[in-house]
Amino acid sequence: MxxxxxxxxxxxxxxxxxxxxxxxxxxxxxxxxxxxxxxxxxxxxxKPALPTADNVIDISADMGGFDKQEIKVKVGEPVTIRLRSQDNSHHTDGGGKHQWAVDEFNVSVIAQPLSAATTTFTPNKPGTYIFYCDICCGGRANPSMSGKLIVEG
Known part of the structure; x- marks a missing residue:
């Protein structure tokens, strides 16, 4: 038992x-x-950070504006702008897309929501130019959606 x-x-x-x-x-x-x-x-x-070089300028944009308000480059040297939209497609103003454009150099790039896009151009004359996003947030009239591109000779 x-x-x-x-x-x-x-x-x-x-x-x-x-x-x-x-x-x-x-x-x-x-x-x-x-x-x-x-x-x-x-x-x-x-996404992991992309490698940068001296002639690549990374710019982020969201509904609050660009993360850089002033960019300096050299005349005659190719420049690559890598624009990243930090906004998602649920934004009613622009759908999360952002643009980086400079009229004087006929350059414009549009980044889709939560994505990056690049463009390369060669500034051919020194001076101070306005870059802007005209897709959302009041467009180029909004000070946070524009900045200065300074081309040094």
Missing amino acids: NKNKNLKKTTKHNHNASKKRNKLVFIGIILATLGMAGVLLTNAFF
């Missing part, structure tokens, strides 16, 4: 240990799945 009691205790103990182990395995699987989902979502929404 004593042997039978010990067997019941051992069986009950093994069953409880098995339940705890199963719970831990289940929690581990859930945490691993959530971790993988986090990595995949991060890579999908946050």
Whole structure:
């Protein structure tokens, strides 16, 4: 009879240990799945920084304006503008698109929502010129959606 009691205790103990182990395995699987989902979502929404060079100018735009209000370049040297829209397509004013344009050099680039676009041009005369976004937020009349391109000789 004593042997039978010990067997019941051992069986009950093994069953409880098995339940705890199963719970831990289940929690581990859930945490691993959530971790993988986090990595995949991060890579999908946050693109890695692109390499820059002396002639590449990175500019971000959102509903609050450009992150740079003044840009200096050299006359006769090609310049690449990489414009990144920080806004999503749910914005009713412009749909999340942004533009970087300078009329005097006939240059314009439009970045789609949460994307980047590039354009390359060579400024051929020194001076101070206005760059702007005319898609949203009051367009070129809005001081935060415009800035100065200074071309030095």
